[in-house]
Amino acid sequence: MPKTITVSQIKQLVSDGQKFTMLTAYDATFASMFSKAGVETLLVGDSLGMVCQGQESTVPVTMDDMVYHTQAVSRGNEGALIVADLPFNAYSHLEQAVNNAGRLMQAGAHMVKLEGGAWLCDAVQAMSRAGIPTCLHLGLTPQSVNKFGGYKVQGRDDAAAQTMINDALALVEAGADFILLECVPADLARAITETVSVPVIGIGAGADTDGQVLVSYDMLGLTQHRLPRFVKNYMADAGNWETAVDQYIKEVKSGDFPTAAHAFE
Structure with missing residues (x-):
């Protein structure tokens, strides 16, 4: 069994000027x-x-769904860093957040992901004290789709952009290990990447973040819905999954993906 890539190794990779890849895995x-x-990291x-x-x-x-799928991914994993989502309403309160994050770690995750801004600083600090690495998801946070009124690009006006920068800084100060920016x-993504x-x-x-993630079913053309921009x-063009994943890795690391056509202004 290959040694698992660690959080510190990903940080060193980025410090050395290299980009890293993430794909979703559910089994x-x-x-x-x-x-x-x-692929260095599995979500x-x-x-x-x-x-x-x-x-x-x-x-x-x-x-329970997240624990089940994290266990399955952990059994099949051969060296990637596993990041697991805390689902909707699983971290509304501090004790609940730490306990549920612990469940995911015990299921095989190496890091947990939470959606939200600076209001999560206390939870991030508590998880850090408990030895639980965290990835904080900013921008379009799908668990809040009912609040947003749909899947919309976030941070387009100056005030919203500054709030996102401030949130990212506060969360890193609280102990966040990764930041994930969606839509x-x-x-703005470049500014946050350069700031934290x-x-x-x-x-x-855009292309200026340290890593890229895609839903695997989307990048392998397995979904029935219209693919997001x-x-x-x-x-x-690949013909098989091995070539497709290899090309994804190469294009992320070279900076050829995403292009301007995949980004938002």
Whole structure:
């Protein structure tokens, strides 16, 4: 069994000026495929609600669902860092947040991901004290889709952009290990990446973040829905999953993906 990539190794990779890759995985088979191919980080995303369960959003996903899928990914993983989502309403209160994060770590995660801004600083500090690494998800946070009124680009006006920068700084100060930016203008993502001292992962956030993530079913052309603007279907020209994933890794690391066509202004 290969040694698992650590949080500190990802940070060193970024410090050395290299980019890193992340793909979602929900089961042992995909975890094995992607980790063997060289994807450094696997996200057990609550996107499994739509991808695996046929839900309309991530909101119905439960802690038991996330524990189950994290366990499956952990069994198939061969060296990647596993990041697992805390689902909707699983971290509303401090004690609940730490306990549920602990459940994911015991299920095989190496880091947990939470959606939200500076209001999560206390939870991040408590998790850090408990030895739980955290990735904080800013921008379009799908668990808040009902509050946003749909899936919309976030941070386009000056006030919203400054709030996102301030949130990112506060969360890193509280102990966040990674920041993930979804559907934010490329210029804002660049500014946050240059400002914070931890790795920044982007999805629909331009090419200047330290890493990129895509939903694996989207980049392999397995979904029935219309692909979002920020997704590239790597299976369209690849012919097999190995070539598709290899091309994704190469393009992220070279900076060829995402292009301006995949980004927002």
